[in-house]
Amino acid sequence: MAERNMIGAINLTLDQLLAEDARVMVFGEDVGKNGGVFRATEHLQERHGEGRVFDTPLAESGILGMAIGMAVGGLKPIAEIQFMGFLYPGLDQLMSHAGRLAARSQGQVNVPLVVRVPFGGGIRAPEQHADSIEALLVHTPGLKVVVPSTPYDAKGLLTAALDDPDPVVVMEPIRLYRMGRQEVPDGRYTVPLGSARVARAGRSLTVITWGNMVAVALDAAQALAAQGEADIEVLDLRSLYPLDREAIGESVNKTGRAVVLHEAPMTGGLGGEVVAAIQETAFWSLEAPVERVTGPDVPYPPYAWEDFYLPNRERLVEAVRRTLKD
Amino acid sequence: MAERNMIGAINLTLDQLLAEDARVMVFGEDVGKNGGVFRATEHLQERHGEGRVFDTPLAESGILGMAIGMAVGGLKPIAEIQFMGFLYPGLDQLMSHAGRLAARSQGQVNVPLVVRVPFGGGIRAPEQHADSIEALLVHTPGLKVVVPSTPYDAKGLLTAALDDPDPVVVMEPIRLYRMGRQEVPDGRYTVPLGSARVARAGRSLTVITWGNMVAVALDAAQALAAQGEADIEVLDLRSLYPLDREAIGESVNKTGRAVVLHEAPMTGGLGGEVVAAIQETAFWSLEAPVERVTGPDVPYPPYAWEDFYLPNRERLVEAVRRTLKD
Amino acid sequence: MSERWPVLEVLSGGASDVPAEVQRRLYEDMILLRSFDERAINLQRQGRIGTFPPSLGQEASEIGSAHALRRSDWVVPSYRDHGALMVHGLPLSNVVLFAMGRTPSLSSALRALPTSIPIATHLPHAVGLAVAAQKLGTDDLAMAYFGDGGTSEGDFHEALNFAGVYKAPVIFFCQNNGWAISVPRARQTASETLAQKAVAYGIAGRRVDGNDVLAVYQVVGEAAARARRGEGPTLIESLTYRLGPHTTADDPSRYRPAEEYQDWKESRDPIQRMGGYLMAHGLLTAEDDQAIRQAAQDRIQAEVEAAEALAPVEPGGMFQYVFRQPPGDFAIQQRRIEEAVSRG
Amino acid sequence: MSERWPVLEVLSGGASDVPAEVQRRLYEDMILLRSFDERAINLQRQGRIGTFPPSLGQEASEIGSAHALRRSDWVVPSYRDHGALMVHGLPLSNVVLFAMGRTPSLSSALRALPTSIPIATHLPHAVGLAVAAQKLGTDDLAMAYFGDGGTSEGDFHEALNFAGVYKAPVIFFCQNNGWAISVPRARQTASETLAQKAVAYGIAGRRVDGNDVLAVYQVVGEAAARARRGEGPTLIESLTYRLGPHTTADDPSRYRPAEEYQDWKESRDPIQRMGGYLMAHGLLTAEDDQAIRQAAQDRIQAEVEAAEALAPVEPGGMFQYVFRQPPGDFAIQQRRIEEAVSRG
Numbered sequence A, B: 001m002a003e004r005n006m007i008g009a010i011n012l013t014l015d016q017l018l019a020e021d022a023r024v025m026v027f028g029e030d031v032g033k034n035g036g037v038f039r040a041t042e043h044l045q046e047r048h049g050e051g052r053v054f055d056t057p058l059a060e061s062g063i064l065g066m067a068i069g070m071a072v073g074g075l076k077p078i079a080e081i082q083f084m085g086f087l088y089p090g091l092d093q094l095m096s097h098a099g100r101l102a103a104r105s106q107g108q109v110n111v112p113l114v115v116r117v118p119f120g121g122g123i124r125a126p127e128q129h130a131d132s133i134e135a136l137l138v139h140t141p142g143l144k145v146v147v148p149s150t151p152y153d154a155k156g157l158l159t160a161a162l163d164d165p166d167p168v169v170v171m172e173p174i175r176l177y178r179m180g181r182q183e184v185p186d187g188r189y190t191v192p193l194g195s196a197r198v199a200r201a202g203r204s205l206t207v208i209t210w211g212n213m214v215a216v217a218l219d220a221a222q223a224l225a226a227q228g229e230a231d232i233e234v235l236d237l238r239s240l241y242p243l244d245r246e247a248i249g250e251s252v253n254k255t256g257r258a259v260v261l262h263e264a265p266m267t268g269g270l271g272g273e274v275v276a277a278i279q280e281t282a283f284w285s286l287e288a289p290v291e292r293v294t295g296p297d298v299p300y301p302p303y304a305w306e307d308f309y310l311p312n313r314e315r316l317v318e319a320v321r322r323t324l325k326d
Numbered sequence C, D: 001m002s003e004r005w006p007v008l009e010v011l012s013g014g015a016s017d018v019p020a021e022v023q024r025r026l027y028e029d030m031i032l033l034r035s036f037d038e039r040a041i042n043l044q045r046q047g048r049i050g051t052f053p054p055s056l057g058q059e060a061s062e063i064g065s066a067h068a069l070r071r072s073d074w075v076v077p078s079y080r081d082h083g084a085l086m087v088h089g090l091p092l093s094n095v096v097l098f099a100m101g102r103t104p105s106l107s108s109a110l111r112a113l114p115t116s117i118p119i120a121t122h123l124p125h126a127v128g129l130a131v132a133a134q135k136l137g138t139d140d141l142a143m144a145y146f147g148d149g150g151t152s153e154g155d156f157h158e159a160l161n162f163a164g165v166y167k168a169p170v171i172f173f174c175q176n177n178g179w180a181i182s183v184p185r186a187r188q189t190a191s192e193t194l195a196q197k198a199v200a201y202g203i204a205g206r207r208v209d210g211n212d213v214l215a216v217y218q219v220v221g222e223a224a225a226r227a228r229r230g231e232g233p234t235l236i237e238s239l240t241y242r243l244g245p246h247t248t249a250d251d252p253s254r255y256r257p258a259e260e261y262q263d264w265k266e267s268r269d270p271i272q273r274m275g276g277y278l279m280a281h282g283l284l285t286a287e288d289d290q291a292i293r294q295a296a297q298d299r300i301q302a303e304v305e306a307a308e309a310l311a312p313v314e315p316g317g318m319f320q321y322v323f324r325q326p327p328g329d330f331a332i333q334q335r336r337i338e339e340a341v342s343r344g
């Protein structure tokens, strides 16, 4: 067991998955010699050969479409899309095919595909390098979607995604790749799909979030605790589809108040689904309206505006205070 | 003024818009000689010439990408995507470009584009001919999205979409194309974007819906009224982005209870946004949890299952009863 | 340009070296397919099935191409390829069930993907299947079916480009039937032939008379042999014609010149041509022909009856196959619908 | 195949008939671009700007191509085309502002789209702009810029195909700089040249020495004349080389052979080649050269200062341009953020 950051944990996991099963293939743009633009696949081509770890032409629909065929054909593809903002030209393959082939074939075919996609803001990147489109994927029938916020979960969820017989998109928060280290077991383990994690237990209010925003929530919780203002529970969803509605209900039934936090634009964001889930599982416990703290309904802005765009501790604390007041 | 069905109203509107402004162009797959697979563009090529009404190659990204360029270049394109289930390969153009070009250019460029897309179920069509992906479009910054449920609104919203300086997707409910007629003025009028319509006023509970499902809601409301069970208000959103949050709040603050009804799958569907909007505008009036009656989280099934998939009067009535009981 | 892309014909030449029993089998299957499509159109008119896409006129392309494959090869079909799938082993009753809205596609336990309705977006899957065959060390290949309209989609491009880069054992079999619903081939692309699009990917391109079943059989056989030898992909343009409507919901008289249709129907019908050829070479008599047609009718009747004999569907069916490991939500959603059904 | 796709060169031949002042202007602009890129890399190292994509080595392609256009033509650029935009009229201070994260793109009041970061998906826009010019009855054209990697995207295909069908006045200017980040041209596609991809669309294809500014100027000029005459689109493959990193965030030594780089740098530098040519033809002296370089530095200094002098951004800026007619929600969302900022 060693301390690793998230990118190190992912690199280790890919290395181990490649080693344990010859059917595992890792591919995408610049994943070979270059080791990926974030170095998630560093040294993997050297170790496992060009037949197993390889570059593709620059075409996201081609990558995902080929990956689907490979999965059906008996391999275990792990495809990388370089940034979530470049998943758009490949969405059709997920929406028309990856998510439908099992149903379309009445179970004759299934698609054990893993797609890794770095996403989210906070690194002062150029345009379209910081998008978060989990809401679109979660609304796509037939897909599973997970998002780790710790190195430990990054390894466990990626391994679980590979083991899962259905297509799974693993969203990796770019800003967390190198932020903080954690003990990550060397051996194989999985974090089950569909299970949220209580990142901090508390009694006054539940903040429900995922990805980058978990750190913001923990930070706000600590600040509010330090001032003796509130004892916040932070629920890290980890799995966006399946959604752990039970964990949501349990937490909000306990605290009676909730704020949903995400970086994607508000309207049509997954926050709405979480609010609806609260409504359906914890209505009678609710003591105040559920607020959403999110990015505004605008394209992710150039980085001079990034700090205004991204929900931060201040905005979350204000929302928590409003929600506690009611 | 004459009685028209929705497809007739659309055909008339396109004809008039083409006649009144030489910059208007109508194009897509099979819209020319064939008049469109639903006949929305029937006779338009004959009347306005091949320069104004024309077929494209079979490529949705090409259609929308070219349309964007045409809009920037000084034309007023009205592009047709044959079915919403075939919008997927063109989504990138809406998500990476149509919705961003104004912001990306800091207002130097704008995209006065109209995209017409037949959508939704109920006509026993083959696979992928019945999808409803409004939630994906509404979550795309920079796009506006409208959906008529009457011939009158079909004309007024389409005209308003053309007048609007921003990109607008007009979703047309296939099942309503030829279902029922209504007086539709011959002259030009608009139905403003962003304004919901009270399709039926009532006091006991609000059903919030759009498109095909408006008919189901009105039907259920009538049944419940006939039995003296409840007096349902039906709010037809008409405009999904901008969303008329005021109308939602006003209605639910009046009735104290709401059910959201849509045909798309539940998880991540626009129903969540509506529930959140209610939470934010009418929490203190709520006397029962808001329920959602929607399609299940599965790909739209083959038509033998269509009646099980689509929300219907029975399911809505049950949800209303549950909500009234609390 | 087109002189660089000659159209392979066989029927117009001398005797073929394809074994007589294969020739005969090709003919029988073309008749079976034609008879099936005619029957399906009838069933649709009677309201017993829904929208149906017949392959009338394209029998030589469908049957000839599929006969050139092995059962272990992957067929990656579009919505119009029940003919090819039938040759690959698909029971015709599945086609009826599909048109009855009881399955979302032509799915089967064969080495075949379910039929794909979105145009050309299945082509990358064929590349992936071919890459899988390659990496798993077999000499199987994948063959994707699509139409002239399909060549315009971005996925056509991405698939052929990937296939070229990986030298994948894949055949892109394009049935150029002259029309994409109402859009004629000449408005689909300005390239003189579709085969020449292979140049863009550094792969082989071939044109074949798609109404000449022996030529189709030969050209696909050659491409398959090349693929198995590791020489990479081939794009085949099979020149044929859709004699029927696009689907039973379409009316081609709105857009298609009557003379064009008459010409293809009267002088280039693939079944007549092969029938004439077989008779000329002493491989078929009028009585044989009669027997083949009768056998086809009988078989189709049995398949239709089998499909129609099935019990109505249950709501649970639409949840059943979406995931191998479904989420907990499914049980709740299914129960709610079942309750409504049992009340309603 | 490549003998069918000869590479146009001019500098290696005799005297050009391009007017001397234009030749000189091409040289000056190449120096300006090179100097700017060097300065930008420096600014990035000092933390004064963010990630920056230099066009080091591609100056002849950028400058030569843009000079062949009229101001009323549309430029449809990728992220690396500040050089072409500068020629079209873009102030260099805009480039600095972009790299400072103050604008999402290089936007301007010119007949140019904002730079596009997603690869090749801007090509259909060029077709649309060209179609608009056509329908509005002008003889303007649109020119899209993109790289070798861009040829793999589906939108490349759809754009070129639409352009062919509509005979649109559009030029597809592909800078084949050998690499798409770390992926070499040979792994991007199996076609021997990129120009030959034109065959797939029935349009013209040309190859040019992209480090020969006079050749680039000529080939684009010819394509533009063809487009204005209504003879349709041209795909141009401009053979060049990226001498710098992909962006300042990239380290090419990880993937690129040092010898390849040395070769291009030492014997094929576009600025050295044009400088030598001008001197050999008596159009440039060493003193001129010195003065040109100094003028470039001065101009760049002024542009950087102008950009850095601007006041910090306000939160409202990110809402300002999303819609011409923004929804009511915007005011509420903006106010909430402004309140948090003023409290924080």
Ligand SMILES: Cc1ncc(C[n+]2csc(CCOP(=O)(O)OP(=O)(O)O)c2C)c(N)n1
Residues within 6 Å of the ligand: B029, B058, B060, B082, B086, B089, C080, C117, C118, C119, C146, C147, C148, C149, C150, C151, C177, C179, C180, C181, C242, C246
């Ligand atoms: C992505 C997509 N866009 C549009 C359609 C609607 N559509 C169905 S078939 C068809 C024409 C196809 O023509 P072609 O590829 O030539 O095949 P054919 O039907 O002639 O066999 C169209 C436009 C679709 N199924 N998928």
Ligand SMILES: Cc1ncc(C[n+]2csc(CCOP(=O)(O)OP(=O)(O)O)c2C)c(N)n1
Residues within 6 Å of the ligand: A029, A058, A060, A082, A086, A089, D080, D117, D118, D119, D146, D147, D148, D149, D150, D151, D177, D179, D180, D181, D242, D246
């Ligand atoms: C759709 C999309 N996918 C991936 C990327 C990430 N990316 C940025 S530049 C680049 C390589 C581009 O290579 P090329 O087209 O040759 O242009 P060059 O950078 O060499 O000028 C990649 C993969 C992107 N910007 N857009």
Ligand SMILES: [Mg+2]
Residues within 6 Å of the ligand: C147, C148, C149, C175, C176, C177, C178, C179, C180, C181
């Ligand atoms: Mg066709």
Ligand SMILES: [Mg+2]
Residues within 6 Å of the ligand: D147, D148, D149, D175, D176, D177, D178, D179, D180, D181
């Ligand atoms: Mg390049």
